[in-house]
Amino acid sequence: MLWERMRPWLSDITIEDDPLKQHVHGIKFLMQGTWTPIALNSVWRLGRYQPDGHFAPHFDGYFVRNSKERSLQTFMLYLNEGFEGGSTNFVDESQTLFRDWDGKYCAEEKNIVCGIQPEAGMAIVFNHQRLHEGQKLGSGVKYILRTDIMFRNLSQTSRSANEEKALQLVQEAERKEASGDCLEAAELYRKAFKLSSEVEAAYGT
Known part of the structure; x- marks a missing residue:
């Protein structure tokens, strides 16, 4: 309602x-x-x-x-x-x-x-x-x-399964980064970038 x-x-x-x-x-x-x-x-x-x-x-x-x-x-x-x-x-x-x-x-x-x-x-x-x-x-x-x-x-249009997974990993990485867990955030970013070169390029790496 x-x-x-x-x-x-x-x-x-x-x-x-x-x-x-x-x-x-x-x-x-x-x-x-x-x-x-x-x-x-x-x-x-x-x-x-x-x-x-x-x-x-x-x-x-x-x-x-x-x-x-x-x-x-x-x-x-x-x-x-x-x-x-x-x-x-x-x-x-x-x-x-x-x-x-x-x-x-x-x-x-x-x-x-x-x-x-x-x-x-x-x-x-x-x-x-x-x-x-x-x-x-x-x-x-x-x-x-x-x-x-x-x-x-x-x-x-819909994205590939790898891009969707990369997006979820980036979201979790940003949460970890905001809470001060930078090492865990870096690992999540690494996994995301490995799955999607477009996501990696968007972050300027």
């Missing part, structure tokens, strides 16, 4: 050049074409923030089912209101590492492009590769639900 209510508000995404120009992460040659929204990811995350809780500026992760189906956007649903602070701030990408007086990483006021104060039942949708933060909560408790919007590429 939730998908049926929100589907009319969603649009196709057409990528003809570098996907990062549209705040989309992915290998350029695999991202070309028109992507249409098809469903919500079945995996949901419940977030709970207490006073002083925050989420430093970041990009959201993504989920790849195969070369033609993947998530491109975040769906965030606010479950309550009536707390102090806790806005979702979208941040200019010129923002460098910055700590507030309390030592928490956050965006400088001058780099906040847009701030959204949660209201119960409000939902926001944005491309994963758009820098944002969860502002520090002053008082009260904040609850959110988050998942992804899945898209299908209408333009590209």
